[in-house]
Amino acid sequence: xxxxxxxxxxxxxxxxxxxxxxxxxxxxxxxxxxxxxxxxxxxxxxxxxxxxxxxxxxxxxxxxxxxxxxxxxxxxxxxxxxxxxxxxxxxxxxxxxxxxxxxxxxxxxxxxxxxxxxxxxxxxxxxxxxxxxxxxxxxxxxxxxxxxxxxxxxxxxxxxxxxxxxxxxxxxxxxxxxxxxxxxxxxxxxxxxxxxxxxxxxxxxxxxxxxxxxxxxxxxxxxxxxxxxxxxxxxxxxxxxxxxxxxxxxxxxxxxxxxxxxxxxxxxxxxxxxxxxxxxxxxxxxxxxxxxxxxxxxxxxxxxxxxxxxxxxxxxxxxxxxxxxxxxxxxxxxxxxxxxxxxxxxxxxxxxxxxxxxxxxxxxxxxxxxxxxxxxxxxxxxxxxxxxxxxxxxxxxxxxxxxxxxxxxxxxxxxxxxxxxxxxxxxxxxxxxxxxxxxxxxxxxxxxxxxxxxxxxxxxxxxxxxxxxxxxxxxxxxxxxxxxxxxxxxxxxxxxxxxxxxxxxxxxxxxxxxxxxxxxxxxxxxxxxxxxxxxxxxxxxxxxxxxxxxxxxxxxxxxxxxxxxxxxxxxxxxxxxxxxxxxxxxxxxxxxxxxxxxxxxxxxxxxxxxxxxxxxxxxxxxxxxxxxxxxxxxxxxxxxxxxxxxxxxxxxxxxxxxxxxxxxxxxxxxxxxxxxxxxxxxxxxxxxxxxxxxxxxxxxxxxxxxxxxxxxxxxxxxxxxxxxxxxxxxxxxxxxxxxxxxxxxxxxxxxxxxxxxxxxxxxxxxxxxxxxxxxxxxxxxxxxxxxxxxxxxxxxxxxxxxx
Numbered sequence: 119x120x121x122x123x124x125x126x127x128x129x130x131x132x133x134x135x136x137x138x139x140x141x142x143x144x145x146x147x148x149x150x151x152x153x154x155x156x157x158x159x160x161x162x163x164x165x166x167x168x169x170x171x172x173x174x175x176x177x178x179x180x181x182x183x184x185x186x187x188x189x190x191x192x193x194x195x196x197x198x199x200x201x202x203x204x205x206x207x208x209x210x211x212x213x214x215x216x217x218x219x220x221x222x223x224x225x226x227x228x229x230x231x232x233x234x235x236x237x238x239x240x241x242x243x244x245x246x247x248x249x250x251x252x253x254x255x256x257x258x259x260x261x262x263x264x265x266x267x268x269x270x271x272x273x274x275x276x277x278x279x280x281x282x283x284x285x286x287x288x289x290x291x292x293x294x295x296x297x298x299x300x301x302x303x304x305x306x307x308x309x310x311x312x313x314x315x316x317x318x319x320x321x322x323x324x325x326x327x328x329x330x331x332x333x334x335x336x337x338x339x340x341x342x343x344x345x346x347x348x349x350x351x352x353x354x355x356x357x358x359x360x361x362x363x364x365x366x367x368x369x370x371x372x373x374x375x376x377x378x379x380x381x382x383x384x385x386x387x388x389x390x391x392x393x394x395x396x397x398x399x400x401x402x403x404x405x406x407x408x409x410x411x412x413x414x415x416x417x418x419x420x421x422x423x424x425x426x427x428x429x430x431x432x433x434x435x436x437x438x439x440x441x442x443x444x445x446x447x448x449x450x451x452x453x454x455x456x457x458x459x460x461x462x463x464x465x466x467x468x469x470x471x472x473x474x475x476x477x478x479x480x481x482x483x484x485x486x487x488x489x490x491x492x493x494x495x496x497x498x499x500x501x502x503x504x505x506x507x508x509x510x511x512x513x514x515x516x517x518x519x520x521x522x523x524x525x526x527x528x529x530x531x532x533x534x535x536x537x538x539x540x541x542x543x544x545x546x547x548x549x550x551x552x553x554x555x556x557x558x559x560x561x562x563x564x565x566x567x568x569x570x571x572x573x574x575x576x577x578x579x580x581x582x583x584x585x586x587x588x589x590x591x592x593x594x595x596x597x598x599x600x601x602x603x604x605x606x607x608x609x610x611x612x613x614x615x616x617x618x619x620x621x622x623x624x625x626x627x628x629x630x631x632x633x634x635x636x637x638x639x640x641x642x643x644x645x646x647x648x649x650x651x652x653x654x655x656x657x658x659x660x661x662x663x664x665x666x667x668x669x670x671x672x673x674x675x676x677x678x679x680x681x682x683x684x685x686x687x688x689x690x691x692x693x694x695x696x697x698x699x700x701x702x703x704x705x706x707x708x709x710x711x712x713x714x715x716x717x718x719x720x721x722x723x724x725x726x727x728x729x730x731x732x733x734x735x736x737x738x739x740x741x742x743x744x745x746x747x748x749x750x751x752x753x754x755x756x757x758x759x760x761x762x763x764x765x766x767x768x769x770x771x772x773x774x775x776x777x778x779x780x781x782x783x784x785x786x787x788x789x790x791x792x793x794x795x796x797x798x799x800x801x802x803x804x805x806x807x808x809x810x811x812x813x814x815x816x817x818x819x820x821x822x823x824x825x826x827x828x829x830x831x832x833x834x835x836x837x838x839x840x841x842x843x844x845x846x847x848x849x850x851x852x853x854x855x856x857x858x859x860x861x862x863x864x865x866x867x868x869x870x871x872x873x874x875x876x877x878x879x880x881x882x883x884x885x886x887x888x889x890x891x892x893x894x895x896x897x898x899x900x901x902x903x904x905x906x907x908x909x910x911x912x913x914x915x916x917x918x919x920x921x
Contacts, residue, residue, distance in 0.1 A: 167814055215232040523554045900915070
């Protein structure tokens with residue numbers, strides 16, 4: 119059974135805190151400015167981040183709490199209660215991919231960023247607030263050590279390794295200088311440690327030692343090497359002792375070097391337990407050594423081990439790619455613990471179901487977010503396991519595993535209660551006697567064990583070669599429930615576009631009579647009930663990309679088979695460019711298509727028969743850079759969202775103005791997790807945009823939602839509203855162009871909020887507790903009258919407490 123499908127039930131915190139970022143020199147300070155309990159009571163413009171905290175890189179023990187650096191942020195595991203807290207950028211972390219962690223005398227965490235963002239942050243885990251961030255444009259941080267008066271950070275910058283020194287001065291740590299222990303080029307610095315006035319640096323050339331108080335360690339000549347050590351992969355400090363893994367051996371250093379064991383080959387970390395026993399960990403097992411340095415016993419780990427930690431109760435803790443494991447050193451048994459989260463940070467396709475569930479698909483499988491939490495269907499090449507989960511299980515990691523050949527996912531859709539997604543490059547492979555396949559993957563939402571793989575052997579999908587290789591791209595479900603499939607890699611030109619009908623018939627769209635063929639189809643869409651499909655294609659080293667439009671008609675033959683008549687047309691997406699690649703397209707009003715090209719967003723306007731098109735002269739978001747995997751989607755208000763796989767997220771409103779501006783969304787001006795934006799999807803009823811990035815999934819409460827036809831769902835929060843407050847009361851559920859008036863119970867008008875004012879954003883209005891005069895109102899109950907130009911109105915009560 120795969121470990122990912124068999125974690126115990128654990129707890130997760132749902133609290134998130136936002137932060138405002140102000141940059142000054144190399145130091146970034148953060149202040150909390152709102153707390154969003156959930157999107158059921160959130161304001162337009164508020165962000166959430168959903169990151170995976172399963173891949174745990176390093177852990178430390180603070181009281182009964184295990185604090186871990188993960189690829190999704192900081193994970194706090196409270197051992198006594200079994201409760202988890204997961205912290206990410208909305209909690210004030212400057213990076214969510216954390217590679218190193220330490221604690222200082224103030225109880226603050228020192229955090230180091232993984233490649234390529236080697237930032238150093240001091241963070242208060244009690245208040246969930248940042249103390250300071252030091253950003254020197256480093257590539258990565260490998261280790262941190264802190265004493266009462268000094269801290270040292272091992273870093274990589276491009277190809278150069280070094281050590282940062284921070285000193286305690288004026289009641290704060292501040293950056294002082296850089297140390298370089300070696301004249302020769304270092305391949306790595308795996309660890310740093312402080313003992314007295316000496317700083318130790320573990321490297322590929324050995325362990326360097328320098329007196330940081332008496333000597334200037336900027337100069338390599340002021341360092342010395344411990345004799346006989348090379349390729350030091352780990353150095354652990356246990357009180358006055360340093361345990362060193364070097365060249366396949368385990369060494370101890372107090373006043374002199376002492377060989378503890380020569381059975382340390384392939385070991386990654388080493389610790390000594392309180393009873394004096396030495397343990398070392400390889401990727402998938404732990405060795406226990408006897409007093410002579412021989413391996414006394416070996417315990418197999420179900421997760422890949424990154425680090426070891428000797429706990430104060432005598433047990434061992436392993437930080438792995440599948441959560442935490444606490445090992446009983448008396449018998450070698452492990453208790454596994456992991457929080458409820460997605461199994462991965464990288465999902466390349468998103469869709470939102472009618473009931474509001476988010477479905478994210480990627481190389482690792484599928485993750486589904488519901489009111490209960492995250493459910494994962496994990497792709498595996500060796501294991502298939504399904505379980506019956508209840509709501510109680512969602513306090514921990516929840517996963518089933520299924521066997522299929524995985525790769526990047528291009529598109530995911532829902533049809534008749536089933537999820538379909540495409541694998542961008544999959545070839546049947548025999549593993550342990552089983553043939554692992556890929557192609558179009560489908561499963562039943564309510565019973566994921568009802569799983570189907572459509573590949574070249576069991577479907578109408580045409581492979582790229584005789585080995586059955588499939589390279590599939592866009593999916594689209596039309597109004598007749600036909601599933602359209604863009605078969606990028608099909609060898610047969612007349613099977614590049616394939617349709618799976620509701621009654622499981624396969625129809626191919628022939629390219630007969632088309633002078634410029636659609637060789638490399640990317641995304642595909644069907645325009646309403648007009649019998650029109652649109653498909654983009656990309657330029658390769660042989661063929662030019664084009665934008666194709668086809669008029670089609672399905673007919674039923676006497677044999678019962680389906681047939682299709684199609685009339686193709688092709689267009690250049692940009693007449694002034696040699697590259698007419700189209701990555702994706704959307705159709706807004708009838709006769710208009712927006713196409714995403716490598717150069718930016720273009721608008722094409724067609725005649726009534728879609729046989730000719732005129733191009734708008736302007737390229738929106740020109741120069742941003744939209745590479746393969748960049749896409750566009752439209753929300754329910756016909757606003758167009760463009761994701762760049764290298765340069766952030768951009769929005770063009772239906773009136774052709776940008777939102778919030780032409781610069782778009784980036785990690786330095788929002789809570790966007792990464793510049794690499796991979797997919798966008800919408801909960802149009804609630805007004806939520808979900809944004810998949812290379813570092814996790816964001817959600818953003820947007821002012822664009824399905825048009826409200828009444829005030830039946832209006833509500834105000836927080837209730838009661840305590841003033842003065844840095845945050846306004848929100849009146850949610852407004853119809854379009856709504857205005858508000860706030861009265862006393864006796865009917866005296868206190869405040870008017872007009873629809874065009876800055877206090878109304880889409881379906882939400884904001885009130886700061888003040889009258890039109892600017893004065894705060896008093897404690898009491900007030901009436902809010904909401905109305906719109908069509909004559910609809912509604913009156914509700916709100917409570918205010920003035921403190």
